[in-house]
Amino acid sequence: MAESISKLQRWMDVVAFLAGRHFPVSQEELWEGVPAYAAGLEGGGKDPESVRRMFERDKDELRALGIPIETVTFHIQEGSERSHGYRLENRRFHLPYLRLVRAAEAEADDRSGGSPPPSPRDFVVAEDEVAAALEGLRDVSRVPGFPLAREARSAFRKLAFDLDPDLLGPSPVVYVADPEAEAAAETLRRLSDALLARKRATFRYRSMERDDEAVRTVHPYGLLFQHGRWYLVAWAADRKDTRMFRLGRVAELSVNTASPGTADYEIPADFDLTSYAGRKAWELAGEGDQAPAVARVWFRFPRSVWAERNGYGTLAREEEDGSQIREIAVHRAEPFLRWVLSLEGDARIEDPPELQAAFLTMVHAVAERYGAAKGGPHG
Amino acid sequence: MAEGSGTADRLERLLYVLPAASRKQGASLEELADALGTTGKRIMQDLEQVTARAYYHPGGWPDDVSILIEPDRVRVMHAAGFERPIRLSPRETLCLALALRGTAAASHVRHGARRMALLQRAEKYLGSSPDGGDGAWTPDPLHAGDHAPDPEGIRETLLAAARDRHACAIVYAKASADDMDARVIHPYAILHAEGAWYVVAWCAVKEGMRVFRMDRILAADETDASFDVPADFDAADYVSGNHVYRAPEDVEVRVRYSPRIARWVRERAEAGVAEWEEEGDGSLVVRHRVADPHWVVNHALTYGPDAEILEPEDLRAMVREVVGRMGG
Numbered sequence: 001m002a003e004s005i006s007k008l009q010r011w012m013d014v015v016a017f018l019a020g021r022h023f024p025v026s027q028e029e030l031w032e033g034v035p036a037y038a039a040g041l042e043g044g045g046k047d048p049e050s051v052r053r054m055f056e057r058d059k060d061e062l063r064a065l066g067i068p069i070e071t072v073t074f075h076i077q078e079g080s081e082r083s084h085g086y087r088l089e090n091r092r093f094h095l096p097y098l099r100l101v102r103a104a105e106a107e108a109d110d111r112s113g114g115s116p117p118p119s120p121r122d123f124v125v126a127e128d129e130v131a132a133a134l135e136g137l138r139d140v141s142r143v144p145g146f147p148l149a150r151e152a153r154s155a156f157r158k159l160a161f162d163l164d165p166d167l168l169g170p171s172p173v174v175y176v177a178d179p180e181a182e183a184a185a186e187t188l189r190r191l192s193d194a195l196l197a198r199k200r201a202t203f204r205y206r207s208m209e210r211d212d213e214a215v216r217t218v219h220p221y222g223l224l225f226q227h228g229r230w231y232l233v234a235w236a237a238d239r240k241d242t243r244m245f246r247l248g249r250v251a252e253l254s255v256n257t258a259s260p261g262t263a264d265y266e267i268p269a270d271f272d273l274t275s276y277a278g279r280k281a282w283e284l285a286g287e288g289d290q291a292p293a294v295a296r297v298w299f300r301f302p303r304s305v306w307a308e309r310n311g312y313g314t315l316a317r318e319e320e321d322g323s324q325i326r327e328i329a330v331h332r333a334e335p336f337l338r339w340v341l342s343l344e345g346d347a348r349i350e351d352p353p354e355l356q357a358a359f360l361t362m363v364h365a366v367a368e369r370y371g372a373a374k375g376g377p378h379g
Numbered sequence: 380m381a382e383g384s385g386t387a388d389r390l391e392r393l394l395y396v397l398p399a400a401s402r403k404q405g406a407s408l409e410e411l412a413d414a415l416g417t418t419g420k421r422i423m424q425d426l427e428q429v430t431a432r433a434y435y436h437p438g439g440w441p442d443d444v445s446i447l448i449e450p451d452r453v454r455v456m457h458a459a460g461f462e463r464p465i466r467l468s469p470r471e472t473l474c475l476a477l478a479l480r481g482t483a484a485a486s487h488v489r490h491g492a493r494r495m496a497l498l499q500r501a502e503k504y505l506g507s508s509p510d511g512g513d514g515a516w517t518p519d520p521l522h523a524g525d526h527a528p529d530p531e532g533i534r535e536t537l538l539a540a541a542r543d544r545h546a547c548a549i550v551y552a553k554a555s556a557d558d559m560d561a562r563v564i565h566p567y568a569i570l571h572a573e574g575a576w577y578v579v580a581w582c583a584v585k586e587g588m589r590v591f592r593m594d595r596i597l598a599a600d601e602t603d604a605s606f607d608v609p610a611d612f613d614a615a616d617y618v619s620g621n622h623v624y625r626a627p628e629d630v631e632v633r634v635r636y637s638p639r640i641a642r643w644v645r646e647r648a649e650a651g652v653a654e655w656e657e658e659g660d661g662s663l664v665v666r667h668r669v670a671d672p673h674w675v676v677n678h679a680l681t682y683g684p685d686a687e688i689l690e691p692e693d694l695r696a697m698v699r700e701v702v703g704r705m706g707g
Contacts, residue, residue, distance in 0.1 A: 097463075177621065223682050
């Protein structure tokens with residue numbers, strides 16, 4: 001019976017049948033050559049339509065797994081008739097051989113505009129570069145909650161296939177498990193599927209800024225891991241603007257399942273996820289969306305060097321003692337003031353006066369908590 | 380998951396096992412299981428499932444292959460179309476792009492440019508999409524680096540030193556220090572926890588193990604001097620819950636968080652290891668065990684007046700002193 005041939009066997013047969021041929025094969029040839037289809041037609045009591053549907057499903061699923069089965073049109077009867085067929089081209093199916101070269105050799109190639117592989121079966125790559133790629137893949141697969149960890153591991157396996165297993169030593173990088181990232185892993189996986197298929201998502205979201213909970217409908221534009229947490233960057237239908245959502249605060253997620261093969265939206269060509277990466281809490285546009293204030297902040301040496309090394313604002317002036325005045329764009333005052341406070345006197349707001357005054361109010365409020373005698377403003 | 384038992388998982392495993400086992404010496408079950416994150420038993424089941432067929436079925440693909448199964452090895456003599464792994468799927472290509480962009484972003488400019496050139500070639504020649512990318516991946520939908528800007532390539536230098544086991548000369552600024560320290564360290568491990576990077580290293584100046592926050596390392600140079608990581612070193616010893624932490628003695632600190640932020644703090648406390656209790660007015664008191672009391676002072680200040688260290692008293696005095704300097 002056709003049913004006793006497992007789906008896995010059927011898939012292997014389809015792939016092997018197509019991979020072994022240089023020319024496209026017709027649907028009829030394929031049905032005859034793949035035992036499960038042939039058995040279904042001959043003794044299995046299936047009509048051609050149900051075999052066709054089975055093959056269509058198999059083809060779609062195999063393509064989704066990265067097996068590039070092409071549908072091609074070709075001519076038969078000396079060009080007088082057109083027919084459809086299927087093809088699995090070796091050069092698009094099989095991974096080329098990785099041929100390692102020394103870094104200098106590869107750099108010379110890059111300078112000359114990057115030469116193509118000498119043969120379609122070879123992929124020439126510098127040893128240090130492939131090591132960096134492998135290390136990067138190993139790294140992303142370990143980021144807590146990373147939704148494509150499985151794909152990162154399989155890409156690693158494929159890339160390492162021709163290489164000396166000792167090329168890459170043990171990784172010195174350790175990601176400490178993060179409870180929030182792990183709790184959000186399922187949400188993250190579903191949102192990344194929605195994002196890659198461009199499907200609309202709806203969820204309940206607790207906003208810290210407004211301390212309320214609301215149902216939000218969004219078009220996911222990107223997922224971002226920073227400050228140890230995952231964020232969704234999405235166009236929010238209710239705000240008609242792009243917003244960041246912390247995944248730990250997303251609940252009751254549902255993804256539009258209608259028309260699975262069709263995108264619900266397009267990501268604008270000028271959207272740049274990296275421009276959201278590394279943003280500080282005070283750099284995030286607030287709900288009110290006011291124009292940012294530019295704060296001038298004095299940093300004591302060596303905190304000034306630290307601010308420079310970590311990209312806090314831009315240098316406005318440097319003093320002889322190594323201290324610096326840096327300009328920082330502030331969208332949201334409160335997180336900014338709390339951050340300056342946490343620098344424990346290594347930083348001071350010089351301008352604008354409103355932020356300066358708000359900072360002193362915050363300092364006094366903290367002093368009051370600890371029962372400190374109130375003093376005058378710091379000289 | 381490649382680790383799972385669905386048909387897609389089995390196919391994915393077989394598409395790796397067959398080419399790996401068709402190399403001259405075959406492949407050991409242990410290596411295969413290790414690469415696939417599964418067990419040797421499961422790999423054997425996959426092979427059995429795909430090759431076992433009822434006699435009355437016309438032969439399919441297995442008729443053309445020979446598979447030798449030894450107690451701990453698999454050899455495929457003729458893999459009939461499965462001699463090579465398949466190209467990278469669009470999602471795998473996306474992972475490679477993330478990996479290369481991540482290392483490029485954290486690299487010196489020269490390396491960064493080479494990595495982006497490699498990425499372009501890889502998308503074209505290693506990916507399975509018709510024209511080397513179907514456009515669905517641009518603009519980049521994922522960003523997993525969690526790296527601060529690092530134009531000097533400090534992170535990369537430290538990583539390379541840890542990987543090559545070369546001592547590193549660093550310039551370090553402790554919080555609220557008046558000056559910077561020059562030190563030579565042996566970086567054993569690079570840790571990421573709660574959004575920050577740390578270097579766990581043996582410090583030649585202090586002649587002992589130290590944990591350095593990467594954002595406070597202001598310069599780093601790899602030297603030629605090599606070191607060995609002691610056999611008993613375990614990075615996990617420097618982690619407690621989700622914090623990077625290590626001390627022979629620790630201090631218990633109680634911090635009260637105002638009702639306004641209690642819910643958000645509780646989220647973290649529930650997820651972590653801290654003990655907490657709610658007070659009548661809705662505020663939250665959390666007990667932290669800390670190695671470095673200074674951490675708590677800094678932590679409390681990041682919440683402004685919404686957090687208050689209740690005890691010990693010497694930490695309260697530290698906060699008073701700090702806010703006094705700021706005009707409080």
